[in-house]
Amino acid sequence: MKILAPQQIRDLDQYTIQHEPISSIDLMERAAQHVASELMEKFYNKRFCIFVGTGNNGGDGLAVARVLDDFAYTVKVILVKTSVKLSADASINLDRLLKTNPTCLSTVKKIGEVDFGQIKKDAIIVDALFGSGLSRPLEGLYKSVVDAINELPNKVVSIDIPSGLFAEYDKNSAQGNSIIRAHTTLSFQMPKLSFFMPESGCHVGQWHVLDIGLARNFIREQPCSHYVVSKKQIKKLRKKRPLHSHKGNYGHALLIAGSYGKMGASIIASKACLRSGVGLLTAHVPHWGYGIIQSAVPEAMTSIDRSDMFFTEFPDLNTFSAIGIGPGLNKKRNTVLAFETMLDNMNSQALVIDADGLNILSENKHLLGKVPENAILTPHPKEFERLVGVWNNDMDKLSRLKKFCQQYQVFTVLKGAYTVTCTPNGTCYFNTTGNPGMATAGSGDALTGIITGLLAQNYSPEEAAVVGVYLHGKAGDLALKKESTESMTALDIISCLGAAFKKIG
Ligand SMILES: NC(=O)C1=CN([C@@H]2O[C@H](COP(=O)(O)OP(=O)(O)OC[C@H]3O[C@@H](n4cnc5c(N)ncnc54)[C@H](OP(=O)(O)O)[C@@H]3O)[C@@H](O)[C@H]2O)[C@@H](O)CC1
Numbered sequence: 171m172k173i174l175a176p177q178q179i180r181d182l183d184q185y186t187i188q189h190e191p192i193s194s195i196d197l198m199e200r201a202a203q204h205v206a207s208e209l210m211e212k213f214y215n216k217r218f219c220i221f222v223g224t225g226n227n228g229g230d231g232l233a234v235a236r237v238l239d240d241f242a243y244t245v246k247v248i249l250v251k252t253s254v255k256l257s258a259d260a261s262i263n264l265d266r267l268l269k270t271n272p273t274c275l276s277t278v279k280k281i282g283e284v285d286f287g288q289i290k291k292d293a294i295i296v297d298a299l300f301g302s303g304l305s306r307p308l309e310g311l312y313k314s315v316v317d318a319i320n321e322l323p324n325k326v327v328s329i330d331i332p333s334g335l336f337a338e339y340d341k342n343s344a345q346g347n348s349i350i351r352a353h354t355t356l357s358f359q360m361p362k363l364s365f366f367m368p369e370s371g372c373h374v375g376q377w378h379v380l381d382i383g384l385a386r387n388f389i390r391e392q393p394c395s396h397y398v399v400s401k402k403q404i405k406k407l408r409k410k411r412p413l414h415s416h417k418g419n420y421g422h423a424l425l426i427a428g429s430y431g432k433m434g435a436s437i438i439a440s441k442a443c444l445r446s447g448v449g450l451l452t453a454h455v456p457h458w459g460y461g462i463i464q465s466a467v468p469e470a471m472t473s474i475d476r477s478d479m480f481f482t483e484f485p486d487l488n489t490f491s492a493i494g495i496g497p498g499l500n501k502k503r504n505t506v507l508a509f510e511t512m513l514d515n516m517n518s519q520a521l522v523i524d525a526d527g528l529n530i531l532s533e534n535k536h537l538l539g540k541v542p543e544n545a546i547l548t549p550h551p552k553e554f555e556r557l558v559g560v561w562n563n564d565m566d567k568l569s570r571l572k573k574f575c576q577q578y579q580v581f582t583v584l585k586g587a588y589t590v591t592c593t594p595n596g597t598c599y600f601n602t603t604g605n606p607g608m609a610t611a612g613s614g615d616a617l618t619g620i621i622t623g624l625l626a627q628n629y630s631p632e633e634a635a636v637v638g639v640y641l642h643g644k645a646g647d648l649a650l651k652k653e654s655t656e657s658m659t660a661l662d663i664i665s666c667l668g669a670a671f672k673k674i675g
């Protein structure tokens with residue numbers, strides 16, 4: 171799904187009005203019907219307190235109030251209004267509401283006029299103060315209302331976007347702005363980019379997209395560099411196995427992982443690689459780790475390093491269709507040398523670099539130039555910071571990510587709540603599967619194994635990264651059904667990979 175920029179969304183709105191065609195008031199009505207249905211489904215029989223502003227987001231709120239009232243829900247509406255006139259459509263909806271229920275509305279014009287004590291604790295607060303038309307941080311009356319709402323124990327549902335949050339994520343860098351902290355955000359047609367950034371996304375709560383029927387052909391034609399990965403897209407990318415196939419059809423992966431005291435990384439990456447469907451796997455381990463990997467992962471073949479403890483050499487690379495390197499290595503001189511020689515000897519093999527592989531790159535920046543085009547780097551934020559330096563805010567982080575991928579012509583999977591895969595041309599794919607239970611030792615090693623396994627099976631680097639991240643998160647979500655966020659381990663995630671594939675269908 172595309173994440174369009176705010177101006178593109180405004181154009182989409184206008185295009186839909188002109189070409190469907192539909193009047194803007196009817197489009198608002200359609201949007202409000204969707205919001206009201208969602209609210210009634212999620213909060214059956216609850217009472218609602220709706221804060222509305224003067225723009226079209228407020229118009230949505232007024233229309234939602236009328237629909238809820240029609241369904242005999244108890245609704246209170248608080249219109250927060252300075253001297254600004256209501257937008258034309260908000261004004262029409264105000265009149266419509268007053269005709270059906272003249273007593274549900276109160277208007278607030280000054281700080282202190284809202285009696286927050288009147289709001290019942292179990293009431294759902296609906297935030298329809300500002301939407302995509304926010305043009306500056308909130309001040310005065312609006313700021314005081316938002317701050318007071320944030321102090322209440324009630325659940326808050328924001329329409330389209332939490333009030334005070336800019337849809338243009340680059341405007342959200344100012345600290346200390348008053349922004350609604352929503353429990354749920356019901357966003358029209360597509361999520362906004364700011365939902366995916368840690369600094370701004372924390373205001374959004376759980377977000378849901380409401381398809382209000384904006385013109386699909388217009389969306390399709392829009393240039394875009396930000397996408398949300400959907401299950402439908404993953405299903406299309408999944409390679410189905412023909413009946414007549416054998417393990418030779420599914421590639422041979424090489425995993426260079428593990429060192430003395432860190433053999434678990436090799437085991438975890440190997441198990442994940444095998445569960446992702448690779449035909450053959452060779453685990454390259456230090457001599458000392460031979461017995462460990464053979465007994466822990468009997469399905470894997472082994473390549474044994476001459477060093478007892480560390481990675482210092484590599485087997486003939488031509489045997490392999492994909493290579494994963496980094497989990498549980500170290501940064502000793504001989505390991506760095508072996509890594510460099512390996513980069514010099516790469517032919518057409520696909521490559522994943524993780525963990526100490528990335529740390530070696532950040533401590534030896536000249537090696538970045540040797541990383542083959544289309545390699546996949548899988549840093550967590552700290553590893554990424556070591557590669558690109560400290561960023562000032564999320565916007566800066568995203569632009570450093572794009573610049574890095576463009577400069578070195580690599581894919582980068584930057585891990586986080588919404589792991590983002592950035593391509594060599596700067597396109598970003600945000601992943602939505604996964605949960606905080608996956609922030610656990612070995613989780614990243616599992617991801618390296620999965621992506622390496624997919625690459626070996628001839629998924630393109632873009633497909634392997636996007637599908638691998640999705641599967642890893644989905645397996646984590648399935649593991650959460652049996653485990654808690656605290657108890658989940660990397661092996662729990664791996665054990666759910668089969669179910670994750672089945673969920674994709
Ligand atoms: N996209 C779609 O297809 C659909 C969109 N729909 C809905 O429309 C919403 C967008 O509506 P909108 O453009 O009227 O913007 P909205 O945020 O309601 O208000 C703007 C007003 O607020 C003012 N203002 C701004 N900042 C301020 C501040 N800090 N403090 C005080 N005032 C401030 C601003 O004034 P100005 O910036 O001009 O000074 C202007 O008067 C969208 O989010 C969605 O809910 C649906 O109905 C149907 C389909």
Ligand SMILES: [K+]
Pocket residue numbers: 227297298299300301328329330331332333
């Ligand atoms: K809002």
